[in-house]
Amino acid sequence: MSYDPSPSYPYRPPDPPPYAPPYPSPSPSYDPYTYDTYPWAPQEAAEPAGRRPQRHAALGHHSDLRVLRSAYRWQRRVATLTALGYFVLFLILSAFAPSFMTSTVTDGLPTGLLLALVQVPVTWLAVALYEQTARRRVDPIADRIRKHAELDAKREGAR
Secondary structure, three states, X not given: OOOOOOOOOOOOOOOOOOOOOOOOOOOOOXXXXXXXXXXXXXXXXXXXXXXXOOOOOOHHHOHHHHHHHHHHHHHHHHHHHHHHHHHHHHHHHHHHOHHHHHOEEEOOEEHHHHHHHOHHHHXXXXXXXXXXXXXXXXXXXXXXXXXXXXXXXXXXXXX
16 A cells, blocks of 8 residues: 545635736635536536425325325335235145145036136236225325426426
């Protein structure tokens, strides 16, 4: 390893001469003794004086989007686990409990066939759960975000 003997503070040029330079300053706020750390980085534009600050956060950083994503994630999990969970249960019973699956429920109707036929109503149940959770949890949040976006668009259009 090597030691860097340079100071940890930026280099400051010598003081200017006591007389005014023959050329004008580049801008009234220009200070030759301050340096940008990264001069290639974009500079933040100053806000116009007549513009009011926003009362709520911009839509991209809104907490409702996180709530919407989690509600939608929960909705997908419930519907998927309902349909796939029953099907996996059917497969496990078919593989590890063949005597149970071949037993008869009524005359000539084995338990395996009955459980296979029940798969269709279980799939319908999964679709119904998906729609119900969409109406109860996801749609109201999405409507609220849509209204905020419309208000933001109107505000931006009025400026």
